[in-house]
Amino acid sequence: MKDSGVDGRIIELFRSGDGVVSGAALSRLLGVSRTAVWKHVKGLRAAGYLIEAVPSKGYRLLSSPKLLTQLDLSSGLATRRVGSRIVCLKETESTNQVAFKMAEEGAVEGTVVIADAQSAGKGRLGRVWLSPAGVNLYCSVVLRPAIAPMAACQLTFLSVVAVARAIESCTSLKPQIKWPNDILINGKKVAGLLNEMNAETEKVNFVVLGIGVNLNLRMSSIAESLLRHPATSLIEEGGEEVDRVAFTRRLLTELDELYDVFLQEGEGPVRAEWLERSAIRGRSVKVSQGEREFTGEVQGVDSFGALLVKLIDGTVETVLSGDVALV
């Protein structure tokens, strides 16, 4: 459990209870005076939490601020590493950029940077990731695994599987994985992942896992010309608004669990889940790498995350980067 101070514990107690929590109970459980409880409630209200005072009963949390907050995300978060520190920003150019800089300056493993909006969200291959305010999740996680730079692409398996699990847990939708790191619903892209690394010849200093998920974005609010591929959001596909706090907490929890498995057992188990979910083995694909294009049948992915494609002449091509479409 993260130590998010008295404010965090108050939010945690509101969340775990089933309604009104008395001032006396808060004071006893937190080990502070009733006056101190009142001051913290006042501070939380000033930060945008709507807390009702129920006469002679106590307090009830009616709603959290619209922006994701460190308190909402970290209070009671039962993770080992991911979320050890959470920074929530109203707007930034790119959470990957902020997390990278923080990591260069020594940020602890598991540091998470989240922004409500990004003015220059980065996608794969130098593309732009559309990042309007108030609707989606833009998140970057700093990890410091003791691995060789070549093995760092294995971490992609982690974020892809974590996002897929979070979608399944928070909605009734069935996400599909598209190599290398797209998540689709009904054939349309709903999430994208961008890992960036700082390494020396022999070892990784840190990796930033960048995760963008379209949660409550109405696709009609985006000009079609801005979309490269068919894109969607969870609300469009599932018809229900997704609770951004609950989704983000689930994602961080899944990522933490998968990272723990990765550190203990290597990439095998996570890659196996990736493969099972991607349902790509045996499918015919067209691979585009700039000017070069070829088709073949997918044999699987190797332990470094490269796609293995069997060409018509029987040779197996190891695809490290490019765009892949099912044919």
Ligand code: BTN
């Ligand atoms: C892709 O092109 O599919 C990858 C998109 C990755 C977007 C996320 S949003 C959070 C993080 N910050 C960024 O600037 N990019 C990633």
